[in-house]
Amino acid sequence: MKTLKIKAFGITRDILGGREVELQLNESGTVGDLRSQLSSTYPEVLQLKSLFIAVNNEYADDHVVLNDTDEIALIPPVSGG
Incomplete structure (x- = not known):
């Protein structure tokens, strides 16, 4: 098993209960x-219309293998005008 540190932004921070989870x-x-x-x-993550996952500052497809040294960020939908 490997431990991943996940950074959360926007609404995902509220859902996960903090800026970073493991x-x-x-x-x-x-x-x-x-x-x-x-x-x-x-x-609650399932209620989001979209959720992008960035690995090492680039959006990642679901097939990308993760390493415990990767910088992983959850990018929720953005709204506004």
Whole structure:
């Protein structure tokens, strides 16, 4: 298992209860696995219309394998005008 530090922004900060949380994933865990783990640990995440996950300052597809040294950020929908 590896421990990932996840940075939360906007509404995801409220859902996760802070600016940063740690989650455990198996060694071959992907962004898609992280998305599933977030949804089961924090069901409110499912209510978001979209949620982008950035890895090392770039948006990542669900197939990207995560490392415990990666900088991971949750980017919620943005609104305003």
